[in-house]
Amino acid sequence: MDLGLTGKTALITGGTSGIGLAVARRLVDEGCRVAICGRDRAKLDAAVAELNARDAKGIVADVRNPAAVATLVDAVIGGFGGIDIVVSNAGTHIAGRFDEVATEDLIRHFNTKVVGPWELARRVAPHMRERGGGRFIVVIGQTGKVPQASAIASNIVNAAQHAFVKSLSDELAPHNILVNAVCPSRIRSPLTDGLTLYNEVYLGRSLEQQESKWGAEVPLGRWGEAADIANAVAFVASSRAGFICGANIDVDGGHQRSIF
């Protein structure tokens, strides 16, 4: 399937490892020119080297800092002459129960995963509007839909990301800027390396499912790869997805429990 991505330009935040880097690689394979951002220069340089694409750019930016986001967007527009696609992927996962997470950590988390993309959208939307459209895709960990035990901070912030995506999609749709989400869970990445899923074994499972160990890890019986997320992001970013707006795709091996 020709995704029509050749020559498009994309900015991927949190693009130095795991899912973000896989998304960048996928978009490069489809013919995009990509810029990735991250907080650590050395990691960024290594990631850009790994991408091995002629004009891939690595830009140091902390998305929690609005001024840095503005500089980032200007740098990508200046470097590439425009931005067609933004993939907001920056952010981590905070473990801990209600009384184990410091308020400051929750705020920091919110700033990375909600205020960061908010500022990114504010900076990039006028530019995309002028160009006649664009794509804005947020990678939202599945704790946003399926609250995970001992991860209350991630559960709250990721759910807020969903509200952000749907509301922003309403505002930008008339300008042909399509905002959507891709929702990973059970993906092998540096983020999930040390993650224990033990507490989730019985979460919302029927007795039969518990006894059969169904869903002990993943309903499909295997873990996904970062490339699985990258494929979904590439499709949603593509010219083939021109009527998908304010939607999301679960890429989670069947983990989430809602029928919707």
Place this chain on the structure above:
Amino acid sequence: MDLGLRGKTALVTGGSRGIGKAVARALLQEGCAVSICGRKADTLDIAKRELAGLGPQVIGIPTDITDEAAVRRFVDTSLETLGRIDILVNSAGTHLRGTVETTTLDILERQLRDKVFGFFAVIQAVLPIMKRQRDGRIVNIVGQAARHPHPDRFPSGVTNAAVMAMTKSIADAVARDNIRVNAVCPQYIESDLLAFLIDKEMRERGVDRATAAAGFTRANPMGRTGRPEEVGDLVAFMVSNCADFVTGSSVSIDGGYHRYVFG
């Protein structure tokens, strides 16, 4: 993106018109052999001729999916002709309007027979085949009335919500057999169904075509209707190797129409 669909075989119910036909076209173009079914032999023939030559092979078998024996014939004949069944796309069925007061039991039953019992029968018929293959990909086309009830779309709302429950339940049940089951949820697609609904609005509300059509385009943030091919492309992605880790998911393709934050 290489979807890895070359050489696969697909069944598409309701494949003679609208979204179903666009799905068949997309799969043929990706290299699948496709078997379509529809109620009317003549409509099916026209579709078959239109699709022929777009891909490796297309066959058409007149089938009323509310008839269990006919469904079995459709699946058996397709399997004999194509050799395997990798993909099933359930797109048959209609959209019946009415309020809780105007909907008779007959109307509700007809809608349920089409979309719940019909989808169920085809899925049940292909599952043993897909289990033997240790590979299968199923997509149900589910109208957004499932997520977004309207007082005047009562039969459709009830039925589509039931298909969502069925989709997720079957996805759970067959995940360990490496069979993926997902829903694709379109709304306001330029198909025969939408043309019919526009005619109906004109008749019932006494408005002209432009006004009736604008009622549909205004109803979503993008301000336009979608094209059947756009749904075909999404379905092709969902049944592809590129969506290997996607199951039990439902993806909206509605120009932003539905009002649910997590959908």
